[in-house]
Amino acid sequence: MTGWLERHTDLLHAGGFFAVGVLLYLAAPDVAIRWSDVPAPPLWAVAALLVVAALGQTQRRARPVLGLVVACGVLVAMILLGVVPLALMLVLGDLLYCAVLHTSERLSWTVAGATAAVAGGAALVSLVAEGARAALLVALNLGLVLAVPVLWGREVRLHRERADAERGRAEQAARMAELDRAAAVAAERARMARDLHDVIAGQLSGIAIQSEAALNLPDPDPAVLRRVLQSVRRDSVASLAEMRTMIGLLRAGGAADADPRTAPAGLDRLDALLESAAGTGLRIEVEDARGEAAELPAAVDLAAFRIVQESLTNAAKHAPRSRVRLRLDVHDGELVIDIENDLVPGAPSGDGTGTGLLGLRERADAVGGTITAGPDGDRWRVRAALPVRAPAGAAR
Template sequence: MPTDVRVRDLGYAAAYLLGSVFLLMVVPVARITWWQAEPSPALWVELAQIGVACVGATQRRSHPLVGLGLTTAAMAWGIVITGGTGTGVLLMFTDLLYCAVLHTSRRVSWAVSGAAGVVIVALGVVGLIAKGPSDAVQILLSITALLGIPVLWGREVRRHQEQAGVERDRADQTRRVAELDRLAAVTAERASMARDLHDVIAGQLSAIAIQSEAVLSLPDPDPATLRRVLTSVRTTSVASLNEMRTMIGLLREDDAAADEPRTAPAGLDSLGTLLETARATGLTITLDDRRPPAAAVPAAVDLAAYRIVQESLTNAAKHAPGSAVGLTLRNDAGMLVVEIDNDLVPDAAPAGGTGTGLLGLRERASAVGGRVVAEQHGTRWSVRASLPVPS
């Protein structure tokens, strides 16, 4: 039991002691007389009764059953010896009865409530037999007020406390579920960002590596070619740096960099820059855009289509350097169809890879409700993506 609870109980007991002694000394008639004792009881008997009840009051929260037993004994002693019960002792008894219902286990609480009900009925029957109907009604009303009100009050407060506890547990459970959902959403978003990071940075760095290798492989590159390739390398490097800064800023958990500008995710409207970068690697790219003007494309589909084109061009530059690439964009039955095909180069040196690029394309298309098919057709390699768009 916490110390503050014990101190509070001692305060209650001290207040009961002072109030009971004051009533005994100043207003001695403030008591219930059960029968007239002859001769009148000595003062110390009354004070002893109050003292025993006050000792019980010190246990109102820590050991309410013990406290109830002591106050019940004090009240019974007063009825037998003095023929009455002081108001102070009566208040302590009702308070301890209330605490015994409220601050004990569920089983004990119901046992105390049941015992109080049995006593009320028993005393009512005894009064009916001994005093007759008229006096029995008065006795029953008095006993009901003495025992029934504290019990009913304790039961009601206990019910509200239990209901509040259930609501707190439910709120805690809801909060934990919401936190788990939030963590799951953050994890999924971070996984999506990781795919974006691979699609963007890996493609751009691969382009830089291929362009650099192309320049180094030339025995005596002319200044115009060298300048064009180095300009493309610089442009791609700056774009990679901006994309990296954007992704790192999104992944940070604090808002320290909230005021820093962040680039928007690329879409099909940025195809021109992407194709120029790919052409700088040596690819010959033909674009056939059959989409209707100002066609509405959801942002997620727009980003997915751009990443699919970017990854496909990167793979073509890796595995078929210098090949001819055809890129077709068209709308077909509520689907945005993206087709990229390139010549296969039999004598090209094999390029290492983990195979995550093609897997990433399929996952990205699946995330927006589409699909990607990559396969060989004769001497050409084809990637076909179908992504849903509003009709």
């Protein structure tokens, strides 16, 4: 659509130049360059050459160099006839402007250089043949007719290139901003998925394991069954509370702001976590050698709790009814968490996707700590070292 409109505009442009040129030649025939010793050419010859020049001007944007060559040919023919009307000089100036503006950078400079060479050569010939006064007149006239369109075209081209460069930079900045936004959204989704896994999956896994154990008891002892059901209820209520808190945090404004929210989990809730894990059949031995250590930063406290929670969940899932040893210590400015459990031959491998271990590493990395997890002889061992002083910027 744009190309058709440009061609249509160029046709109208060429027709307008031809009509104006003919009218100027008829109304003011003296407004032209003439040679006194050459008789005036017939009107039809001038009109025919103006038609050819107008045809060249139809290519002013599509093939400006071709149009310029056609106009130069008409100029030579007009010189041979002994008259160069003003309309032809206007056509030549317009085609020079378009040849500088609408071509490649190299071709644009070539046209500008050729124009300067023609003007300089004509002035030099006039200087040798007719003297300094004639050379000055030729230089001024050609400078007006040829140099102005070329310089104007170069200036417009420069402004367009700068505008295109600025537009390109703006588009690139917009793309970078969009990529940053997408990366932020992806990171937030990953964080939400990790939190959902850490907060809910462990408790729901415990509920599933305890429920299965209760269903498989051949002759359940009412006291044991009641203890299992109490543990299931406790984990269910805790899961609902955690989920409600997370949903409240994700909602912006509204009535959710007025709802009470639970504090982030920490090692102060370790006893409840161990009791829940013991309800799944794990035999847990705890050694807490932290002593009277200073209070942990909130991010480190949360990371430590989630690491213990995920480790116990994995033990209950992959090594049911195994023995688990948990040791907590503060050494050289780090909270050291060491959890190991016996590997149970033939135990189910589970259908997990590795999200739990990945979440553990992300938790440790977020507070500047380290974590290792893997088999160690006949045991599975998780060891985390978290700095007691969380690095600046560490957050949940």
